[in-house]
Amino acid sequence: xxxxxxxxxxxxxxxxxIEVCPKKALSFSGExxxxxxxxxxxxxxxxxxxGACYRxxxxxxxxxx
Amino acid sequence: MAEVRLPKRIMNSGGxxxxxxxxxxxxxxxxxxxxxxxxxKAIAVEDVACGSMSMSGVLNCDAIMAAHGxxxxxxxxxxxxxxxxxxxxxLGDGSAYSIGSAxxxxxxxxxxxxxxxxxxxxxxxxxGGQMAPTTLPAEKxxxxxxxxxxxxxxxxxxxxxxGKLNAxxxxxxxxxxxxxxxxxxxxxxxxxxxxxxxxxxxLVEVLAPCPTNLHMTPVQCKEFVHTEATKFFPLGExxxx
Numbered sequence: 441x442x443x444x445x446x447x448x449x450x451x452x453x454x455x456x457x458i459e460v461c462p463k464k465a466l467s468f469s470g471e472x473x474x475x476x477x478x479x480x481x482x483x484x485x486x487x488x489x490x491g492a493c494y495r496x497x498x499x500x501x502x503x504x505x
Numbered sequence: 506m507a508e509v510r511l512p513k514r515i516m517n518s519g520g521x522x523x524x525x526x527x528x529x530x531x532x533x534x535x536x537x538x539x540x541x542x543x544x545x546k547a548i549a550v551e552d553v554a555c556g557s558m559s560m561s562g563v564l565n566c567d568a569i570m571a572a573h574g575x576x577x578x579x580x581x582x583x584x585x586x587x588x589x590x591x592x593x594x595x596l597g598d599g600s601a602y603s604i605g606s607a608x609x610x611x612x613x614x615x616x617x618x619x620x621x622x623x624x625x626x627x628x629x630x631x632x633g634g635q636m637a638p639t640t641l642p643a644e645k646x647x648x649x650x651x652x653x654x655x656x657x658x659x660x661x662x663x664x665x666x667x668g669k670l671n672a673x674x675x676x677x678x679x680x681x682x683x684x685x686x687x688x689x690x691x692x693x694x695x696x697x698x699x700x701x702x703x704x705x706x707x708l709v710e711v712l713a714p715c716p717t718n719l720h721m722t723p724v725q726c727k728e729f730v731h732t733e734a735t736k737f738f739p740l741g742e743x744x745x746x
Contacts, residue, residue: 442508450517454524454716454723460682477523491509495683498528499518504509 442489442504444482450499453477457493457502466493512539519563521555524723526713529680530624531559533690534595537697538566543591550580552596554631556624559595574604577612577621584619591620591700598625598710599637602661609667616671616705620696623663623708625677626715627734634718641737646718663710664743673705675744679712681731685740692742704746712738 444465451473457480458466465488469481480501494502512535521527538544549568551557552575560568567590571579576594584592601609601623612619628646629635635648642655664675674696678689689711696707712734714726721729 447518452518452523456524456723456727459724459727489509492683494509494511495686496529496680498521498525500511500515500528500532501518502509503511504507 443484444487444489444493445503445505446480446482447501447503448473448479451477451479451501452499453479454498455480456496456498460492460496462490462492463488512536514539514544514565515563516565517562519558520561521558522715522717524714524716524726525555525630526626526680526711526715527556527558527624529686530595530622530711530713531556531564533686533693534593534622535564535566537690537694538591540694541591541697541701543697543701546589547591547593548580548583548587550576550583550592550594552576552594552600554597554600556595556597574600575608576600577605577619578608580619580621581612581617584617591697593620593622593697593700595622596624597630598623598627598639599629599632599635602663602666603638606666609663610670613667613670613672613706613708616673618700618703618705619707620700621706621708622693622696623710624713625710625734625738626713626718626730628715628718630715630718634715639738641733644719660737662738663708667708668743671705672708672744673746674699674707674709674742676708676742677710677712677738677740679731679735679740681727688740710738712740
């Protein structure tokens with residue numbers, strides 16, 4: 441079973457993925473990265489691995505593996 | 506569900522600002538180069554501006570950095586010296602339509618065989634958000650703090666500038682959501698395919714957000730580009746020979 445992988449060190453917290461997620465599975469985690477950005481987290485129970493977040497992310501945070 | 510992996514040519518995320526559209530455009534280029542099987546012989550010609558950050562450990566591809574506004578003639582020279590390479594110029598709207606407009610016009614006039622990817626975010630990004638020819642009427646920038654006077658300065662649409670010259674393909678896309686990003690990728694793919702088929706000059710403009718210089722949150726800026734910029738820069742394929 442594939443799963444959404446999040447590379448948090450790359451995330452800049454723009455929120456595009458949260459806007460585009462059809463299942464509202466993504467949200468801000470409150471964890472601040474080394475660069476000072478609020479990073480995203482996924483609720484695996486809601487995620488359907490559609491890849492929408494991958495397609496809009498400018499910082500290559502997501503992969504489905 | 507099928508696996509979704511980043512193109513092998515993408516090594517890391519870039520140093521772009523939060524919400525910058527360049528990252529998506531570079532990923533689309535990397536995907537297209539992989540799909541067409543030309544990544545090994547691709548040469549990127551970058552502008553001295555935000556787009557050039559794809560050279561700093563992001564896209565694993567041969568690259569040249571041209572002087573500001575001059576990626577198009579440098580790419581033209583690279584293509585002339587290495588005709589078997591797939592050469593593309595990746596630059597911004599200020600570079601392509603203002604500083605490098607003479608080079609753009611004459612390359613399109615000659616119909617030289619190359620691919621140009623222009624990221625239009627309606628401002629000069631790297632230099633601090635000054636007004637560009639593509640800045641929208643009444644849009645506030647660092648050098649038009651009361652809003653752009655469009656009667657005085659105009660708004661430049663690239664299709665009006667080079668649409669009747671000898672370009673093979675001119676298209677404009679956006680990266681607002683999944684569907685529009687997929688359409689933009691298809692445009693970029695066609696622009697590269699034209700070069701492989703020796704068909705001539707192809708230009709794809711991508712409307713992209715610049716939240717830092719437009720002083721908006723990334724999501725607000727993306728919405729602004731989608732609703733306001735598309736009024737002056739309609740999407741679609743304008744020249745397709």
